[in-house]
Amino acid sequence: MSYQLSDLPYAYDALAPHIGPQTLKIHHGKHHRAYVDRLNELTEGNIDSDAKLQHLLGKADGALFDQAAQVWNHSFYWQSMSPDGGGNPDGELAKALASAFGSVERFRTEFAEAAKGTFGSGWAWLVQDRDGKLRVINTSNADTPIRHDLTPLLTIDVWEHAYYLDYQNDRGAYVETFLKHVLNWSFVASNFTTAFRDMMRRPGEIFEAPGDVLDHPALSKTQRIEVLQQWRYDAVQLQVAAQENMTGGEQGAGFIEKIDQALTQLDRN
Numbered sequence: 001m002s003y004q005l006s007d008l009p010y011a012y013d014a015l016a017p018h019i020g021p022q023t024l025k026i027h028h029g030k031h032h033r034a035y036v037d038r039l040n041e042l043t044e045g046n047i048d049s050d051a052k053l054q055h056l057l058g059k060a061d062g063a064l065f066d067q068a069a070q071v072w073n074h075s076f077y078w079q080s081m082s083p084d085g086g087g088n089p090d091g092e093l094a095k096a097l098a099s100a101f102g103s104v105e106r107f108r109t110e111f112a113e114a115a116k117g118t119f120g121s122g123w124a125w126l127v128q129d130r131d132g133k134l135r136v137i138n139t140s141n142a143d144t145p146i147r148h149d150l151t152p153l154l155t156i157d158v159w160e161h162a163y164y165l166d167y168q169n170d171r172g173a174y175v176e177t178f179l180k181h182v183l184n185w186s187f188v189a190s191n192f193t194t195a196f197r198d199m200m201r202r203p204g205e206i207f208e209a210p211g212d213v214l215d216h217p218a219l220s221k222t223q224r225i226e227v228l229q230q231w232r233y234d235a236v237q238l239q240v241a242a243q244e245n246m247t248g249g250e251q252g253a254g255f256i257e258k259i260d261q262a263l264t265q266l267d268r269n
């Protein structure tokens with residue numbers, strides 16, 4: 001079983017007039033397909049799932065990395081756009097963008113600058129780093145944030161094949177249109193929620209103690225409460241299990257007390 005080209009999540013003419021059907025037909029049906037075909041040749045069909053593909057991105061080099069990353073990046077790019085795109089983000093994502101960049105408008109400016117300023121072929125990204133901080137970066141050619149231990153939330157393809165038929169050499173017009181009319185904020189929000197939940201599940205790296213959650217700069221108040229409540233739930237489960245096995249659980253009680261203190265403090269602020 002070899003890797004299958006992912007379907008475009010909308011019809012070829014769904015993003016017109018912003019991105020025309022001819023662009024999408026060639027970009028998805030020829031460029032993306034060619035990367036998939038070459039990946040299958042190079043791996044003799046051994047990559048047959050997204051999990052295996054992502055694993056490959058962490059360790060492959062040379063032509064194999066280039067093909068694998070271009071396969072992954074393009075699937076992510078299709079989802080970064082929507083016929084119902086554009087507008088503004090809301091909820092926790094909007095708050096996080098405002099906190100990281102100053103405002104959502106400022107984010108758009110930084111993202112546009114990264115996209116327009118990418119020399120030659122490449123990609124611009126909104127990513128979340130290991131500390132939960134949101135950042136705008138660009139990558140050259142096939143390079144992907146996954147390789148750099150960053151979680152991608154959004155991307156724009158700035159290879160000429162992504163815009164030449166619609167905008168010729170005017171990359172700026174393509175980037176502005178992407179931000180205004182096709183950017184899929186629901187996709188970004190869902191990646192943001194997943195990234196936040198993943199971060200929450202590795203407390204040892206990000207947070208040493210409940211008190212750290214109170215001061216974490218990348219978290220909103222709602223997220224701080226959510227982290228602490230998740231920890232409390234996990235700690236209670238562990239305590240119940242410990243009691244059932246008659247192995248004590250006294251340490252758990254101290255931890256839960258600290259969580260409750262932190263929650264009380266958040267409640268007062």
Ligand code: MN
Nearest residue numbers: 031157159162
């Ligand atoms: Mn492309």
